Amino acid sequence: MEYAIECFDLHKSFGTHKIHKGIDLKIVKGAITYIIGPSGTGKSVLLKQLCGLMSPTKGKVIVNGQDITVMKPEELVNMRKTFGILFQNAALFDSMNVYENVAFPLVEHTKLPKNKIDAIVAEKLRLVGLSNIEEKMPSELSGGMRKRVGLARAIALEPEIMLYDEPTTGLDPIMCDVVDNLINDTQKQLGITSIVISHDIESTLKIADYIAMLYDGKVVLYGTAEDFKTTDNPYVKQFFSASKEGPIKIM
Amino acid sequence: MEKVLSFFGRPLVNIVEVAGHMALLFYSTIKLVFKKPFRTKLLLKQIEFIGANSMSVIILTGSFTGMVFAFQSYIGFHKFGADQLVGTVVALAMARELGPVLSAIMVAARAGSAITAEIGTMKVTEQVDALNAMAVDPVHYLFVPRILAGLIVMPMLNAVTVFFGIVGGYLVSIKVLGINKTLYLDYMYTYIDFEDFANGMIKSVVFGGVVTLVGCYKGFMTRGGAEGVGRATTESVVMACVLILIFDYILTAFMF
Numbered sequence: 446m447e448y449a450i451e452c453f454d455l456h457k458s459f460g461t462h463k464i465h466k467g468i469d470l471k472i473v474k475g476a477i478t479y480i481i482g483p484s485g486t487g488k489s490v491l492l493k494q495l496c497g498l499m500s501p502t503k504g505k506v507i508v509n510g511q512d513i514t515v516m517k518p519e520e521l522v523n524m525r526k527t528f529g530i531l532f533q534n535a536a537l538f539d540s541m542n543v544y545e546n547v548a549f550p551l552v553e554h555t556k557l558p559k560n561k562i563d564a565i566v567a568e569k570l571r572l573v574g575l576s577n578i579e580e581k582m583p584s585e586l587s588g589g590m591r592k593r594v595g596l597a598r599a600i601a602l603e604p605e606i607m608l609y610d611e612p613t614t615g616l617d618p619i620m621c622d623v624v625d626n627l628i629n630d631t632q633k634q635l636g637i638t639s640i641v642i643s644h645d646i647e648s649t650l651k652i653a654d655y656i657a658m659l660y661d662g663k664v665v666l667y668g669t670a671e672d673f674k675t676t677d678n679p680y681v682k683q684f685f686s687a688s689k690e691g692p693i694k695i696m
Numbered sequence: 697m698e699k700v701l702s703f704f705g706r707p708l709v710n711i712v713e714v715a716g717h718m719a720l721l722f723y724s725t726i727k728l729v730f731k732k733p734f735r736t737k738l739l740l741k742q743i744e745f746i747g748a749n750s751m752s753v754i755i756l757t758g759s760f761t762g763m764v765f766a767f768q769s770y771i772g773f774h775k776f777g778a779d780q781l782v783g784t785v786v787a788l789a790m791a792r793e794l795g796p797v798l799s800a801i802m803v804a805a806r807a808g809s810a811i812t813a814e815i816g817t818m819k820v821t822e823q824v825d826a827l828n829a830m831a832v833d834p835v836h837y838l839f840v841p842r843i844l845a846g847l848i849v850m851p852m853l854n855a856v857t858v859f860f861g862i863v864g865g866y867l868v869s870i871k872v873l874g875i876n877k878t879l880y881l882d883y884m885y886t887y888i889d890f891e892d893f894a895n896g897m898i899k900s901v902v903f904g905g906v907v908t909l910v911g912c913y914k915g916f917m918t919r920g921g922a923e924g925v926g927r928a929t930t931e932s933v934v935m936a937c938v939l940i941l942i943f944d945y946i947l948t949a950f951m952f
């Protein structure tokens with residue numbers, strides 16, 4: 446099997462606070478991998494290490510065969526063209542309107558003429574279920590709308606690897622379905638490698654090719670949706686049954 | 697002993713660390729100035745923000761300083777009947793010292809703080825990460841236009857400050873203090889050289905770099921939410937002002 450990203454014995458601490466205590470994870474190329482786990486276990490931090498936005502305290506991250514933890518800043522910047530990233534809080538540029546936000550990667554990295562860019566922006570916004578908001582500023586949008594604009598911006602360049610940090614959190618059920626389908630479709634149509642962080646068990650089991658569950662700085666289980674449904678791993682069972690009884694401590 | 701060492705050592709290490717970090721950032725910014733793409737639109741926006749929008753405050757600063765300075769120096773010169781020298785002293789002080797320093801401090805308070813607040817907010821809301829994520833170097837995107845604008849605009853603001861300072865001094869001297877107009881101007885022309893203005897101009901280029909670099913640096917290093925942004929903004933103004941005064945001394949000593 447071919448891997449888009451591999452990480453080996455990844456450790457990450459902030460000061461004395463250990464977040465990751467040796468994560469080994471391989472992300473299969475062209476598949477959708479979901480990362481699940483309780484709040485605060487370091488899912489977002491892991492995602493940022495996979496694309497070099499944060500460097501691990503120890504360990505290796507290999508993207509397309511290259512160790513990104515030893516890259517120079519310029520190489521890292523270049524390497525990131527491989528990625529499209531949806532941040533947990535969307536991270537829209539608040540000095541730019543919606544159009545400028547979505548057009549940003551296109552303006553920066555392509556030489557497309559204005560009308561081409563306009564068309565792509567409109568198309569991506571339509572894909573996430575938004576229209577006629579090009580002129581609005583991010584501060585004028587609802588949380589869910591902001592997230593979808595962030596999603597449109599992340600997929601604008603049709604990157605090789607998509608990282609989604611909780612793409613559906615804060616969306617209504619219909620929009621959740623729209624975004625789930627979008628993740629599924631982009632992957633099926635373009636063969637994009639997708640990594641999704643999610644708290645939505647149902648859609649995780651529905652869409653994921655592979656799932657990794659994170660707890661206490663480690664991967665407690667990695668496998669297919671089928672593996673997860675049939676496992677008797679106590680962490681997974683507790684997490685799926687949304688129960689406060691079990692090995693996962695409530696802090 | 698150890699305690700004493702760490703009491704004096706810790707801040708010293710911090711200062712050296714920050715200075716080194718800033719020097720590195722300045723160096724990489726200067727390298728990136730010549731790297732494509734040239735973001736002319738962002739540069740113009742910053743020139744407008746740092747320069748054009750500072751104009752009113754700069755005019756006020758310049759004219760009032762000149763006016764006050766005329767009064768104060770008159771007190772001294774009048775004692776030995778050298779009233780006509782007031783103009784020379786006002787112009788000299790404005791051009792060499794007060795113009796560059798006061799305009800830089802005003803810009804630090806107005807634009808430097810705003811630069812820190814803006815970049816700091818971008819930092820804590822992951823917008824800087826987003827730039828990185830979209831393979832855009834934040835130093836190239838955020839620092840270069842601001843620092844370049846600072847280097848370009850600061851000397852212009854200095855010129856405006858000096859001009860209005862001299863005009864303010866002139867008005868007070870002639871209209872209020874009743875000093876002889878012809879003598880006043882004569883002395884001023886005779887004793888003021890181009891070098892005096894050039895001196896101040898060089899200073900203000902340096903100050904423009906200092907204010908914008910500190911603004912960017914402090915913003916970029918911001919941590920911890922809205923409170924962090926507030927703290928960084930205050931620190932940015934204080935640090936910029938202190939550095940302006942220190943660099944002022946160094947430059948004056950060099951160009952003396």
Ligand SMILES: Nc1ncnc2c1ncn2[C@@H]1O[C@H](COP(=O)(O)OP(=O)(O)OP(=O)(O)O)[C@@H](O)[C@H]1O
Binds near residue numbers: 485486
């Ligand atoms: N920049 C940072 N500096 C210090 N600590 C951090 C930083 N970023 C994250 N952390 C800490 O790392 C831990 C994991 O954070 P992370 O955001 O990855 O959690 P998460 O799994 O994404 O949670 P959620 O599901 O709520 O988004 C948290 O305890 C957080 O306090």
Ligand SMILES: [Mg+2]
Binds near residue numbers: 488490610
């Ligand atoms: Mg998170």
